Amino acid sequence: MSGLVWVALLACAASIALVVLAVASPGRATVPLSRLDPSATPARSRLAGAAEDTTALADRLLGRTGRTGQLQEVLEQAGIQTRPAELLVITGGVALGAGVVGLATGGAAIGxxxxxxxxxxxxxxxxxxxxxxxxxxxxxxxxxxQLMASSLRAGHSVLRALDAVSRDSESPTAEEFSRVVNETRVGRDVKEALEEVAQRTGSEDFSWVVQAIAIHREVGGNLAEVLDGVGTTIRERNELRRQARVLSAEGRASGVVLFTLPLVVSGLLAVVAPDYMGALVRSSTGLVMLATAAALMVVGTLWLRTIVKVRF
Known part of the structure; x- marks a missing residue:
């Protein structure tokens, strides 16, 4: 028989022997007594410990700058379930990895x-x-x-209507309304919870809904009809917003082309004529020119975005 067959037979025999040993003498699993103590801290690996220590250090640094709350608000607006300190550690790791790759492939300047x-x-x-x-x-x-108005017409309360929206809507509406319902159940005022939703989503239209609900709680009335009226206004605003977006599409496309064209040309020149582009990177004058060009590109892009952005 060939050597490959012998190797296969030995592997099968070893597997059978391991199974027999495991069945014949399974042994007794030992659990340390420290696990029975609820006050005992669980054991952690060195990698997990280093990650936790680094995150704690990043948390302290953010606390000193006073930007923790602002960064947490941005993460909530983006729907990212990550703490600010963890994001700082991840960003540092990405920057370090990118720097090492750039240093290994293109030198110190690229890194x-x-x-x-x-x-x-x-x-x-x-x-x-x-x-x-x-x-x-x-x-x-x-x-x-529309779903809220239908629930209110069916005789449900405002909280039940919000719960119906959280169960029957898609993300991110379902997540935001579910958060409102959960916060209200633990004792928070529904108006404050809805105002935070309007702030997180940056929706001026939803702030009108919050005001309508607040006024209804104070003076009463038919909230379903009010929501129908607000919904009609929102639909008209959305239609106007879409028309404005279509009319400004050419300007936005021009901004994208003007921003990406220098980058594409620079990349092609770096591949076709690396010595020609290398002069910009190796000399101080070239680095100043690159920095100036990048700054002007950013200013021009922001200027174009301001021009084509329609506010109403």
């Missing part, structure tokens, strides 16, 4: 550039997620109001 760009990339991802989440909430608001 330093990637270290600077990595936190900016993380911030851009968070900003995009927050914008998409807020846009999704605003797009679902009309259906949410």
């Amino acid at each position: 330093l550039l990637l270290v600077v760009l990595a936190p900016l990339g993380v911030a851009a991802v968070i900003s995009v997620r927050r914008t998409r989440r807020q846009a999704a909430f605003m797009a679902q608001l009309d259906e949410s109001l």
Whole structure:
């Protein structure tokens, strides 16, 4: 028989022997007595301990800067279930990894550039997620109001109507309304919880809904009809918003092209003529020119966004 067959037979024999030993003498599982003590701290690995210590250090640093609450609010608006200290540690790890890769592949200048760009990339991802989440909430608001009005006409209370929206809607509306219901059940005022939803989602339309509910709690009235009226106004505003977005599409596309074109051309030149582009990176004058160009590109992009952004 060939050597491969012998190896297969030996592997099968070893597997059978291990199974027989496990069945014949299973032994007795030993549990340390410390696990029976509820006050005892569970054992942790070195890697987990290092991660917890690093997160605690980042938490203390954020506490000294006073930005913990602001960063937590941004993460909640983006729908990211991560603590600010954990995000800081993750960002530092990404920047360190990007710097090492850049140093190994392109030298110290590329590594330093990637270290600077990595936190900016993380911030851009968070900003995009927050914008998409807020846009999704605003797009679902009309259906949410119709569902609330239907629940109120059926004789349910405001809290039951909010619960119905949390169960029958999609994300992020379901998550936000579920949070309102849970906070209200533990004793928080429903108006305060709804005001925080309007603040997290950045929805001016939903702030009108909160005001309508607050006025109804004080003076009474038919809240279902009020919500229908608010829903009609929101639909008209959404239609106007879509028309404005279509009319400003050319300007937004121009901004994207003007921002990405220099980056694409620089990347192609770096591949086709690396010596030509290397002169910009190796000299101090070239680095100053690159920094100036990047700053002007950012200013131009923000300027174009301000021009094409319609406020009403």
